[in-house]
Amino acid sequence: MPSRSLTDSEINQIVAHMDSKRDRALFVLGCKTGFRISELLSLCISDVSQKDSSICDNITVRRCNMKGKSVSRTVPLHDKAKEALSLYIHSVPLISTSKLFPISRIHAWRILKAATNALQLKGKVSTHSMRKSFAMGVYERTNKDIVATQKALGHASLASTSHYLDVNRDTVDAAILSG
Numbered sequence: 001m002p003s004r005s006l007t008d009s010e011i012n013q014i015v016a017h018m019d020s021k022r023d024r025a026l027f028v029l030g031c032k033t034g035f036r037i038s039e040l041l042s043l044c045i046s047d048v049s050q051k052d053s054s055i056c057d058n059i060t061v062r063r064c065n066m067k068g069k070s071v072s073r074t075v076p077l078h079d080k081a082k083e084a085l086s087l088y089i090h091s092v093p094l095i096s097t098s099k100l101f102p103i104s105r106i107h108a109w110r111i112l113k114a115a116t117n118a119l120q121l122k123g124k125v126s127t128h129s130m131r132k133s134f135a136m137g138v139y140e141r142t143n144k145d146i147v148a149t150q151k152a153l154g155h156a157s158l159a160s161t162s163h164y165l166d167v168n169r170d171t172v173d174a175a176i177l178s179g
Helices: 008-017 021-033 037-041 079-089 105-118 128-141 146-153 158-162 169-178
Strands: 058-061 073-076
């Protein structure tokens, strides 16, 4: 069974549950940018922080760190992501060339799993749930524009994007019956 997206309420619960500024920043950044966990873990401090220590307005993952390695992807940073990053970066002494999140994919999964278990959230939740949550949020905020969602995720194919969208069977049935 594939991982599922998280509701806004679940995202808020997870953020509130996380004690670590690093873990909170990683989770919020994942939910607000839609980057894959490996892409998030490839980031350095200098990718998100300017010389004056302020947080950048956009974040770019280099082509060599993207799935497929064919193009880079730049995403504007949401205010909540900026806030979480600022709290994290200014709480620990970090060098600009240091990894932003010096942990493994497995460690990131364990952090999220511990939070979802503690909160007793149902369904399969993984680090990919952050990306799926981002996709669903963009899809809903663009009035279900799948092409805009495709662009936000950096997909070359609409078919890839459709796998990220949770479609409620009752909604589909109601649309069929109402026509």
